[in-house]
Amino acid sequence: MNARRLLDVSLGSLALMACEAQRLNVSVPDRDALIIADAGAQTLDAGMTDGELHADGTWLLFIQDRYCLYAAGAVSDFMVWSWYLVNLSGEGPGAEMNQIYFQERVKLCAQDQSPVTAGLVTYIPAAVTAALPERHLQGFLVGNLPGGRFLSTELSENWGLSDAVGPEDPLPESADDPRVIDQDGDGKPGVTMVIGNNFCTVQIAQRTRYRLSGEVVDSARIEGTLWSDVSKSVFDATLPLCKAENQLDSRADGNRMVMMRVDGKNGGTNLDADGDGRIDCAEIMAARERLLEAELVVKDAPNAARCR
Template sequence: MAFRTVGWSVALLLAVACGGDDDGRPMDMGTDAGAVTPGTDAGSVTPGADAGSVTPGTDAGTPPSLDAGAPPEGRTTTAPPEAVEQLVGTFALESRFATISMVPFLGDQRSVSTAWGLVTIEQVGETLQMTERGCHVETEGGSTMTTIPDAVPQSIPPRVATLEFLSEGGSLRWFRPEVAVAVGWEASSPADMLPQSADDPRVVDADGDGNPGVTVSISGLASGDVYVVQWQRGWYEGTLGGGAGTLTGQNHGGGSEQKTIGASNSILEMDVPQRPDPDTSDNTLQLVPVDAGMDCAGLIAAGDGLF
């Protein structure tokens, strides 16, 4: 498994329920390798304390070898009638993804990121189009407490993708194809390298807090705010059941990468290698039908009761 470099033990590879194309265009990395989703540009960037003193991470500026695998061949975007019946609607999304960080003096530390979001699936001609909006992200495990403000996932424009389908062994499988989302910076191509410092002109204040990139708060052996940029890459898959209701599946998010570009505490500026956990049992996905009028506030208030 290839290592990627991320900031401290920040499990901000947002599991995926956030991010996307700010002008609503479908984006399928499997068929359009030139497509890329920029993060929201909230205006000029004001680096935080020590933001100009950054320790470069190992290969942090090189797009990683995607560890997320790939969906099987033979997929089609033409939605079968049973897919239309079961998938069209509004859903609360919970996606989970497990990673392992190599923390100095502590060794491997496993953490699981859980992202909540809202999904709308609508029929467009013979296809089904999924739109995702991020609402909330939290992490568990590891050696530190990580606080990700809701402004972070909610600041990223919706992700739009055309679903794909494959009939196999009497079952109908569905796929949300891989997409690439630039978080905290503006990219022109999915092959672009991550910014290495806060003064890179591509860096934006995506969450509008006056600091470069997006801000995450860390508490533990060292505490403070960390400013990061990301490539989010991943895809979903699931198998349709016998009727409408909760859908479950797998979250393949191993192609994401992150770079720390500053911190309020210089200790937190170091990059810590992180890799997907080879035990993928926690890399799960749930889609629970909800009222079309539900917003992020309602989803967060409902909390674990939905899932």
């Protein structure tokens, strides 16, 4: 009798189990996604310092450039965040006792932008930033203790343009102008920007001018503001919406710059992930999120009300 009951229960249970869904483990192999640089020896902790700012070394220059953007009948608070690798050298005295003069070698590693019309973001392909040459500037410090003043000569970047286009020259309006170059090597004149998730691409030439000024915060950090000017010529786009004219009005009150030492010396953070004693753009890029999380650099959130 018990055996019969056991059989009945077993058969009943088996029948019910035949209906219960069991989670599948499908044998689709994982695939390598983006290759993300190993954080390696990077540290955001400050190193030892004597309290004075010594320019010689590797620095990160972070710029927030803020505009009111008028496009597609709308106005938005538009921001451009640029990440530069800066090598400072040639430190020497200026005309006055407390003046320090140095050379700057400046290389754009990446640029992010806030969304424009309908939430679309313009992406600057790595091919564009990689093709931009290093720029040479001069910098000055008046005092190297906290409160000292910082000033830099103008940084002018030509995208898709030869250096025949000077800082004050009108931009070429046609892609046929010989001063327009295929800087990113994609076979199209100018440089190619990607808008949205490949929503469209647009060919442009652009000139950006920055004049930086600031104040020494500590031995490894300068904070300040900037004057900026952006000129742009749009040659072609894969969608008419992306070719539409727009107007940028600079909002200097929202501009900010931070220059921070990243070679681990004199109180600076160390972003040398591969331990080769040199900092490159890949190491800056790999550290971006951590720098933002640690609020060593800060991106403001767009606020459309600022432009109304």
